[in-house]
Amino acid sequence: MTALRPDLAVIAAEVARGSRVLDVGCGHGELMQALRHDRHVDARGMELDRDSVAACMARGLPVIQGDANTDLAFYPDDAFDYAILSQTLQTTMRPDLVVEELLRIGKRAFVSFPNFAHWRVRLSLLWGGRMPVTRLLPIAWYETPNIHHVTVDDFRALVAERGIKVEKSWFLNGDKPISPAAANFRAEHAVFLLTR
Structure with missing residues (x-):
């Protein structure tokens, strides 16, 4: 694996x-496969991209083609212990409504996203005046599926406004975890575990 x-x-x-x-937004199903194999989890996926759905099916993973913006509404309340949205929040039309749907269908929700307030992104905009292309954001602004440039502080404000509890959070710089101190400036990626 x-x-x-x-x-x-x-x-x-x-x-x-x-x-x-x-x-x-399960992509090719790497997380689902790991959860099924290592944690004996009943993991299912939803993915918009047809080729990614085919890749999941080729791995024998249960996946449906669907859009997080509209198709989460078809799931019943509390259908899952966890609803996971990894590196997809910034591509949704209404991230706030998607987070609400995750917490409706799951008792808990994991949300991870690239932090657009990371110091390298800020520096690129400040000195170069252009949207950055980095290892973690590897494509030009006109090719990216990102439509909302969320930051750690933006996400914290959203969940606070909605009365959503942050059970745990993790911040990553490159491939390494970092402390939450100044995470809005230092973290390239954030992971939040949310509950009601």
Whole structure:
């Protein structure tokens, strides 16, 4: 099995054994496969991209083609122990409504995203005047699926406004975890575990 992306490794380590999970925007199913194999989780996926759905199916993973913006509404309340949205929040039309839906269908929700307030992004904009292309954001602004440039502080404000509890949070710089101190400036990626 291939190594998981750092944010997915954090999530995989925290999901309780034997739980029911929906991985929204599951990509090729790396997290689902790890959860099923290592944690004996009933993991299912939803993915918009047809080729990624096919890749999941080729791995024998249960996945449906669906859009997080509209299709989460079809799931019943509390259908899962965890709803996971990794590196997808910034691509949704209404991130606030998607987070609400995650917490409706899951007792807990993991949300991970790239932090657009990271110091390298700020420096690139300040000195170069252009949207950055980095290892973690590897494509030009006009090719990216990102439509909302969320920061750690923006996300904290959103969940506070909605009365959502942050059960745990992790911040990553490159592939390494860092302390929450000045995470809005220092973290390239953030992972939040949310509950009501």
